[in-house]
Amino acid sequence: MSQTIYVNEKTGADSTEVKGTEQQPFATPAYALYTFPEAKVLVYKQSEEDQDKFEYVEISASALKKAKKGVEGLKKKAEKQAKLEEQKKQQETTAKLSELDLSSIEEDKSLPEAKRIKLRAVPQNLDSRVLVQGWVHRLRVQKGLAFVTLRDGTGYLQCVLTGDLAKARQTQELTIESTVAIKGVISKLPEGKTAPGGVELKADFYQVVAFAPSGDDSFTNRIQENADPNLLLDQRHLALRGETLSSVMKVRAAYSAAIRRFYAEEGLTEVTPPCMVQNQVEGGSTLFKLDYYGEEAYLTQSSQLYLETCLPALGDVYCIQESFRAEKSHTRRHLSEYTHIEAELVFITFEDLLQHLEKLLTKTVQYVLEDPIAGPIVKQLNPDFQPPKAPFRRMEYIEALDWLNEHGIPNEDGEKFKFGDDIAEAAERKMTDTINEPILLTRFPVEIKSFYMQKCQDDPRVTESVDVLMPNVGEITGGSMRIDDHDELVAAIKRENLDLDSYYWFTDVRKYGGAPHGGYGIGLERQLAYMLNRFTVRDCSLYPRFTGRCKP
Ligand code: 4AD
Numbered sequence: 001m002s003q004t005i006y007v008n009e010k011t012g013a014d015s016t017e018v019k020g021t022e023q024q025p026f027a028t029p030a031y032a033l034y035t036f037p038e039a040k041v042l043v044y045k046q047s048e049e050d051q052d053k054f055e056y057v058e059i060s061a062s063a064l065k066k067a068k069k070g071v072e073g074l075k076k077k078a079e080k081q082a083k084l085e086e087q088k089k090q091q092e093t094t095a096k097l098s099e100l101d102l103s104s105i106e107e108d109k110s111l112p113e114a115k116r117i118k119l120r121a122v123p124q125n126l127d128s129r130v131l132v133q134g135w136v137h138r139l140r141v142q143k144g145l146a147f148v149t150l151r152d153g154t155g156y157l158q159c160v161l162t163g164d165l166a167k168a169r170q171t172q173e174l175t176i177e178s179t180v181a182i183k184g185v186i187s188k189l190p191e192g193k194t195a196p197g198g199v200e201l202k203a204d205f206y207q208v209v210a211f212a213p214s215g216d217d218s219f220t221n222r223i224q225e226n227a228d229p230n231l232l233l234d235q236r237h238l239a240l241r242g243e244t245l246s247s248v249m250k251v252r253a254a255y256s257a258a259i260r261r262f263y264a265e266e267g268l269t270e271v272t273p274p275c276m277v278q279n280q281v282e283g284g285s286t287l288f289k290l291d292y293y294g295e296e297a298y299l300t301q302s303s304q305l306y307l308e309t310c311l312p313a314l315g316d317v318y319c320i321q322e323s324f325r326a327e328k329s330h331t332r333r334h335l336s337e338y339t340h341i342e343a344e345l346v347f348i349t350f351e352d353l354l355q356h357l358e359k360l361l362t363k364t365v366q367y368v369l370e371d372p373i374a375g376p377i378v379k380q381l382n383p384d385f386q387p388p389k390a391p392f393r394r395m396e397y398i399e400a401l402d403w404l405n406e407h408g409i410p411n412e413d414g415e416k417f418k419f420g421d422d423i424a425e426a427a428e429r430k431m432t433d434t435i436n437e438p439i440l441l442t443r444f445p446v447e448i449k450s451f452y453m454q455k456c457q458d459d460p461r462v463t464e465s466v467d468v469l470m471p472n473v474g475e476i477t478g479g480s481m482r483i484d485d486h487d488e489l490v491a492a493i494k495r496e497n498l499d500l501d502s503y504y505w506f507t508d509v510r511k512y513g514g515a516p517h518g519g520y521g522i523g524l525e526r527q528l529a530y531m532l533n534r535f536t537v538r539d540c541s542l543y544p545r546f547t548g549r550c551k552p
Helices: 029-035 061-098 119-125 163-167 229-234 243-266 304-314 350-370 374-381 397-406 425-435 486-495 500-511 524-532
Strands: 004-007 040-046 054-058 129-142 145-151 156-162 179-188 199-210 288-292 295-299 317-324 337-346 393-396 439-442 459-463 465-470 474-481 517-523
Touching: 004 029, 029 040, 029 061, 040 061, 119 129, 119 156, 129 156, 129 199, 145 163, 145 179, 156 163, 156 179, 163 199, 243 317, 243 350, 243 374, 243 524, 304 317, 304 337, 304 500, 304 517, 337 350, 337 524, 350 374, 350 439, 350 465, 350 474, 350 517, 374 524, 393 397, 397 425, 397 439, 425 439, 425 465, 425 474, 465 524, 474 524, 486 500, 517 524
Parallel strands: 004 040, 156 199, 393 439
Antiparallel strands: 040 054, 129 145, 129 179, 145 156, 179 199, 288 295, 317 337, 337 517, 439 465, 465 474, 474 517
16 A cells, blocks of 8 residues: 655645655645655545545545656756765866876986886895886775776786885875876885785886776776676686786796797798698588688688698698687587697608607696696696606507497487597597596597598507597597508598699609608697686687687
8 A cells, every 4th residue: 555645835845854744744745746756645625514624635636647747847956956066076176186287296206217127027126126117016095095906918926115105195095907007115115015026116107198087988897707708708808817817818928938849849841831822631511611712612621731841841840820610519628729839850760759648738738737827827827737657558449449339328319429520529528537647548439430440450440549538628639640642541531532633742752762751739728728628719719710700
């Protein structure tokens, strides 16, 4: 039942203090309805039966209509009043703040000149005056004191502003992601206080280089923690500034450096094959087609064939190049564009290839863990990480089928695995996660592997092929020995219904001095997802591309 409100034109009052009860009535029906829109309104009136008598009666329809109109007017008046009050408040704040304009704060010229440093050099620059420049990563402004956590991409530093610097208008108006230049002295923090690196800069002067927006467009509104991953990907350019993503990118750089160091130690030469090509390597279904001046061309799936052509010219070679796959599969380990680390080694056996892979995967991880920047990040993001130890567990494809069947893991048709079945992602993952150590899975059947793979001499049904499987991701590397006989390769190309003529440059590798050789490709994002325990390879790519996402 709706509330009953009393209106008495003679004794009532229209005010927020009045309750609208019989003892405290309002003066007008409009104000009563403005305060209690749903209420039943009773007005104090002369009784129709007894002229001498006054009583409360329900408001008439016409009076109610009039009162409702009045409510609209009251609403408008209230809005106008609120606006005026807000303006007045803002004027007062601006007036108060302008008294403290930082531009009036002068740098103390008697202080020693500040040395400009990057934040990575903080430990070497304690107790002397420095200039640091960067972005406001975190901010806490109190009365007479402000804490700015500065970020410059090489590290973080807590800076403290006191006195006029803290009270200044620019400090009061400072926002997350504004750029600042701060001068002062960095010193070790006393016991019990914490900040990045256990140090703090006491500022004696600072300037705002550029303000970032506040309010609706503020950084924290654009990038909200736990937001939908797709929304965060739209804001990838800003999300990259976050601690986790930027850390992953640092390890990515360190891993690329570790790979190059390993290859230099092993005597491989780096080359840069083209990305725009006219031959497929890994099957037509994942080709990205493009119109190349009227000719059909593709974005490369793998640089392997080009690397093979380099062997007679340069010996063992490698490249770190983007590969492209029009993957229909929307999984946590598939990208449309990924960074492919590929190498090709000549005059080797299959066993040499396997040992090379073990050495590469153990050494490169070791180099990253020893790196002063990347090492601690791996420990922080993946505290339980166990560096791989050689020799890795070896398992032939046939043994894997037995393992899967024994553990009740079915094939893609929900049946027991049989020779020739592809071990799809889900099954492969279950096996790898259960075994929980690196696996060299070898000797896959000819029919489920690429046309260029060398057959095993003791069993021509299978190939000298290997997938390296790592816990949490599964396959991170695929490699094999290559067919080195010209005619056998030609037959394989024909079997795949590929245009033989367009592969002349690839078959020529065998025509002009064939040699036993093999190689592999490592998906950099998968290797990182493994090392850093990331849920998906998308988290390990700067601007990931996958089905439905090619921006920003
Ligand atoms: O097994 P793949 O297809 O092998 C090749 O392309 C060979 N031609 C490489 C060679 O021998 N030079 O791919 C090799 C690796 C995979 O193990 C995986 O780590 C990665 O490349 N990879 C992908 N990573 C992310 N997204 C995708 N769609 C990927 N496809 C392959």
